[in-house]
Amino acid sequence: MNSFQQKAMEKLLHGRGCANQLKLIMDHTESDDSSMEREDLAKSVLHCFSDALSILIDTNEHQDDQSNNSSPQDSSPVLESGRKPLHKRGRKTSIAESSDYHRRESPNPFYHDGFLWRKYGQKQIKESDHQRSYYKCAYTKDHNCEAKKQVQKIQHNPPLYSTTYFGHHTCQLHQAYATCPIDTSDPEDHEGSHMIRFDHPNSTTTLRNHQNQNQNHITDECMTAQKAEDWSPSQWMSSEVAHAVEAFEFNPFLDIL
DNA sequence: CGGATTTGACCTCA
DNA sequence: TGAGGTCAAATCCG
Incomplete structure (x- = not known):
């Protein structure tokens, strides 16, 4: 394992630790008292995964550059x-x-x-x-x-x-x-028909509305196991964090079951 | 209804 | 004149 992979591994391990803490809080909290703590932990998870991804991407780019440099005639931006x-x-x-x-x-x-x-x-x-x-x-x-x-x-x-x-x-x-x-x-x-879109804090449009819709769905009662499959991080945290958590398929309720 | 995508037409260059 | 790049109206979708 090279130093880049080791760094990425450290970030991922830290992210897993934060995710575990977040899960424990969610397990034992029914009120919104710790919402800020949840948010911070979720952000930590997001940052860890982002850092790990960046490291891996940078490593990959470095390797790509090396392989491209190995064939000088292939340095043009188009392949054909x-x-x-x-x-x-x-x-x-x-x-x-x-x-x-x-x-x-x-x-x-x-x-x-x-x-x-x-x-x-x-x-x-x-x-x-x-x-x-x-x-x-x-x-x-x-x-x-x-x-x-x-x-x-x-x-x-x-x-x-x-x-x-x-x-x-x-x-x-x-x-x-x-x-x-x-x-x-x-x-x-x-091919080419998707947009990768996350919410913007200044945005007053689509996803904020989506988030509001999600919030409207939140009720005071605790989540039941029945709802595990319906669990959405966007009900618990800000949308950019929620999307990242969703992308990593982190669902504490499924984990409980 | 507003925003994103599709797609045919048009523009520019070699 | 043909090919790549861009525009913008039509269409789709949430």
Whole structure:
């Protein structure tokens, strides 16, 4: 185990410890007295998992870079053999013209990059069996953020997706609210059609409403075992924490049963 | 009904 | 002129 993996392991172990504490509190608390403590613990869990993921992602990127560097002819941002680099062809834009791009390959088309994207186009690419999807930062208008990305399936079996990023995000404040990777069992059916969206504290729209709806469902009585399968972290903590916990499939009530 | 996605048309460049 | 990139109206969805 290298030092990166050891760090990730330490973070995960710490996260598990926090999750256990949280579970104990939930086991023995019926009132809202410890809601702040629950929230803090849930945040600790979230941070531990986020840190561990970051470490693992960084490690993976480092390995990717090394493998890419091992074949200098493969340093262009587009995979199709014999084709010009993406930033050299097609319509010229300030972004595409710049050398400010990088590429990631992942078996998951919705690879977590910490940002919120909006799809603005999809194109069948010649000499490729698969369509390419075009995304802009969701805060393009709000924050004049020029970051873009292109996602294209480059290999069918095993499925492999190439994501090419252009430009820099000028909407950094939103990064903190995007968290976990979404895994899909059938990426092909949903290629480019999902948004990974978590709540924003200033937002007055969709998910806050969703959260309110959840809160409306909370009653004073204790949860019964019958409700275990209905348990939702969003009933217990702020939405960004709740989503992260949901993503990790942490359900204390199922654990009890 | 508002916001996100889809998709055909259009723009630009090689 | 063909191909990639973008726009925007139509459509979908919660």
